[in-house]
Amino acid sequence: MIARLSGILAETGADHAVIDVNGVGYLAYASARTLSAIGPVGGSVLLLTEMQVREDAITLFGFGSASERDWFRLLTGVQGVGGRVALAILSVLDTNELSRAIASGDKAMIARANGVGPKLAQRIAMELKDKAGGVAPGPGGATALPQGSAAADALSALANLGFRPAEAAAAVSAASDELGPEVGLDALVRLALRKAAR
Template identity: 80%
Template structure:
């Protein structure tokens, strides 16, 4: 399994890039979001990768962050979602937006992706709702994505310990981060996330 590749960007198109790694060109399918962020041809690039092996093809998919790759794996685990559909979803929603859409059951947001109809969007939202808590909220900028701050991780743990489901905790902490900013203290983050999660639970 190829987990990541580092090399020189040799070519980009609307749906893939070619990465030259020590003289070997790897054709890598990627979301339009990642392709837009990797920079100009000739630059050095590192991509997280996932390889799919089928009887008739071996396809390499590339991602600007580990969280994007995690979401690709979750999405392709849903019946009816292949690699190209998963990339289409990740082209219109970054990992944080997708986490919040799934946590909030926002099927319309998921259906914005090309090739995703209302029924498939509903299936994705239902099947992945209880899995989003296992994904850490991270800054969405591809290729330069940093790990979530310890305050964010601790806030997620705090809400989980108070009995909130992972999906509820992820949505509430994400909303609190949006309001307070990435540099918020743990105390402020937990207080605001708690209010947001309690309002959601009370509906």
Template identity: 80%
Template sequence: MIARLSGILAEAGVDHAVLDVNGVGYLVQASARTLGAIGPVGGAVMLFTEMQVREDAITLYAFGSAGERDWFRLLTGVQGVGGRVALAILSALDADELGRAVAGGDKAMVARANGVGPKLAMRIVNELKDKVGAVAIGPAGTMPAAAGGAAGDALSALANLGFRPAEANAAVAAAADELGDAATLDALVRLALRKAAK
């Protein structure tokens, strides 16, 4: 699986970008939010990625933060939400707004995204509320990964190891509380793994 790409932005479209990594051009689908933040063509870019393999296609999705990628994974785990719909939701709502919508059961907020009707919005809110849980949502309604940095990278590492989002969030949040703001990624991951194993 391709977890992230670092290279030069070769091309940017309405819903995609092409990233040149050592002469290989990777076509990635991305939210309007990510595309708006990656900078001009010709600039250096690092994007988190998620690869989906289907019978008829292999698609690479890109994100500006590990937190956005984690929300994408949660969203695509909901029946009826494919990659395009998940990107539409992430284009309409940032991680903070999405966290508040899920925590508050606000289906109208989720339905603001293109292609999301009231029934699908209700399913998304109901299913994600159970998966994310109160532990995973901080005081401002965000997942720890939304802040990025070492905590976001640690959360991504645990997710890549197979931990459920709620477990990973709880373990990383506990580790970050214990170690403080100056914690390194290595220290955070080690302590989070110990806490998740308890």
């Protein structure tokens, strides 16, 4: 199982990115939100990933945040929602909007995504209503973290301390919002740990 990719962004397409990890190019399908946040070709990048193994294909999906990946897992657990449809939903709704749409049963909002008709939107809203509470709210959208950034390093530090990815992402996001973009790693990790422990 490939859980994340850290390397150089080799290329991007309409629905995917290729990450060069020590000379091996990994193609990861991603939401429009993640692709727009990933940075320029040639830059360092860290993507969280989910690998789907099927009889006829092995497909890698990339995410800019743990909350986006968690929502992808929930969405693909609904009958009729494959990886591409889940990415289409995450392209038009950020994780907070999706959470609100499901909590309020707003089928029309979910159906804005390509490939999602009214019946499928209703099934998603019904099946995920009780499960949505388990996903930590993320930042306003996907935030593909540049490798070596304080936020990426803080996320890694919390993960190494045993925090679940969604908990770590929520704590680091909240700490980053409070301290600002120029914060150092030590201060960010200290505040993120306090927020995660609450």
